[in-house]
Amino acid sequence: MIALSDYLILSSIVFCIGLAGIFINRTNIIMILMCVELILAAVNTNFIAFSFYGSDLAGQIFVFFILTVAAAEVAIGLAILTLMYRNRGSIDIDVTNTLKG
Amino acid sequence: MEFTSILFYVFSLFFVGSSLVMITSRNTAKAALWLILTFFSAASLWLLLEAEFLAITLILIYVGAVMVLFMFVIKMLDTEASTLRAQFTRYLPLGIFVSLVVIVQMALVLNAGPFDLETVGLPDKHGPSYSNITAIAQQLYTIYVYPFELAAILLLIAIIAAITLVHRTQVNSKKQNITEQISVQAEDRMRFASFKKNSTKESK
Numbered sequence: 001m002i003a004l005s006d007y008l009i010l011s012s013i014v015f016c017i018g019l020a021g022i023f024i025n026r027t028n029i030i031m032i033l034m035c036v037e038l039i040l041a042a043v044n045t046n047f048i049a050f051s052f053y054g055s056d057l058a059g060q061i062f063v064f065f066i067l068t069v070a071a072a073e074v075a076i077g078l079a080i081l082t083l084m085y086r087n088r089g090s091i092d093i094d095v096t097n098t099l100k101g
Numbered sequence: 102m103e104f105t106s107i108l109f110y111v112f113s114l115f116f117v118g119s120s121l122v123m124i125t126s127r128n129t130a131k132a133a134l135w136l137i138l139t140f141f142s143a144a145s146l147w148l149l150l151e152a153e154f155l156a157i158t159l160i161l162i163y164v165g166a167v168m169v170l171f172m173f174v175i176k177m178l179d180t181e182a183s184t185l186r187a188q189f190t191r192y193l194p195l196g197i198f199v200s201l202v203v204i205v206q207m208a209l210v211l212n213a214g215p216f217d218l219e220t221v222g223l224p225d226k227h228g229p230s231y232s233n234i235t236a237i238a239q240q241l242y243t244i245y246v247y248p249f250e251l252a253a254i255l256l257l258i259a260i261i262a263a264i265t266l267v268h269r270t271q272v273n274s275k276k277q278n279i280t281e282q283i284s285v286q287a288e289d290r291m292r293f294a295s296f297k298k299n300s301t302k303e304s305k
Contacts, residue, residue, distance in 0.1 A: 001223060002109045005216040007150070010113050012207035014120055014139075016200035021124030023196030030129050030175060034136050037167070038120055041143045044155075052150040055224040057240050060152050060233075064241070067155075067162055068252040072259035074167050078174045079266040085178045 007049035014042035027093050029084075033077050040070050109149060115142035133171050137164050153233045 018038035025031035044063045051059025085091050116139060123135035140163045147156040214220060241249055 001103060001218060002106055002149075003216065003218040004221045005211040006109070007146075008211045008216055009208055010116065010146075012211075013117055013204055016203045017117065017120045017124060019203070020196035020200040021120075023192045023199065024124055026192055028129065030171065030178075031124075031132060034132060034171065035124060037136065037163070038123070038139060041140060041159075044159075045143060045146060048147050048150045048152045048155065051152070053221050053224060057236055060155055060237060061241055061245055063152075063155050064158070064237070065248060065252055067158060068256060071162055071167055072255055074170065075259050075263045076266070078170055079263040081174060082178070082267050091178055 004049055004053040008046060011042040011045040011049070014045070015039055018042060029081055029091050029093060032093075033074065033081075037070065037074070040066065105149060109146070112142045112145045112149070115139075116146065129175050130172065133168055133175060136171075137168050140164055140168070151227070151233060154237050 018035045021035035021038065022032055025035065044066055047059040047063045047066070051057060051063075081091055084096065088095050119135050119138040119142065123132045123139060126132045126135060140159055144156040144159045147159065
């Protein structure tokens with residue numbers, strides 16, 4: 001049978017893949033946003049696994065709110081991305097160095 | 102090996118494999134498609150964990166709305182120029198190192214035994230009349246009703262923020278300029294024109 005630790009290890013592996021994705025694709029903001037979604041999926045799997053094995057629905061409700069916040073975050077993030085492309089003509093992270101002084 | 106165990110390993114294979122392909126793919130549109138496969142396998146894993154409502158929600162919201170939004174932005178913006186200049190190999194060793202350290206640490210901690218089957222056993226089986234959606238709704242609309250409404254307000258704020266950020270004011274649209282209307286003087290509205298008497302008679 002599948003134990004809780006299997007789910008936890010699986011979600012930590014996917015979490016680290018998302019983390020490595022941010023390191024690898026650090027110049028492409030869209031890829032960084034998608035890696036953040038990957039990390040959120042891993043964390044949500046963690047929540048649901050604990051909710052199932054602990055017989056407590058609070059974890060699933062927390063995942064529901066995480067999904068809501070993540071959808072709002074993606075909408076605003078992509079809006080900012082569109083604005084950045086309109087103003088600078090590129091979505092390269094190295095172009096956004098206005099605050100560097 | 103039980104059938105659910107086989108399903109778990111198959112879905113985990115797709116989950117890990119498609120996310121690996123996603124982070125290493127150079128084309129952002131292809132990466133978005135791989136992320137969709139990742140979400141589908143995550144939803145299948147959630148179905149194994151008897152979270153049916155959230156699995157359907159993940160597919161509906163993430164694959165149906167969020168990833169379509171991603172595809173729109175990827176196709177509208179010129180993403181190829183930035184991916185070509187991406188320094189792929191420069192940060193690859195650092196990323197692999199950090200991920201491996203975290204994975205090994207987590208595996209060591211989790212395999213030590215606090216979460217295995219002897220300590221945390223399988224929960225009791227639900228009867229055939231059990232509904233995950235009903236159980237979630239009973240908690241969501243009673244205990245968590247204020248967070249639920251706060252989430253609605255948050256989504257409203259997100260709508261307003263996204264629209265105000267990207268909305269471009271049209272030049273040729275007909276709209277009121279309030280400051281101009283208030284600060285208007287009588288001379289701006291009425292113009293005295295002087296005509297000669299002869300010229301008006303001739304025109305009739």
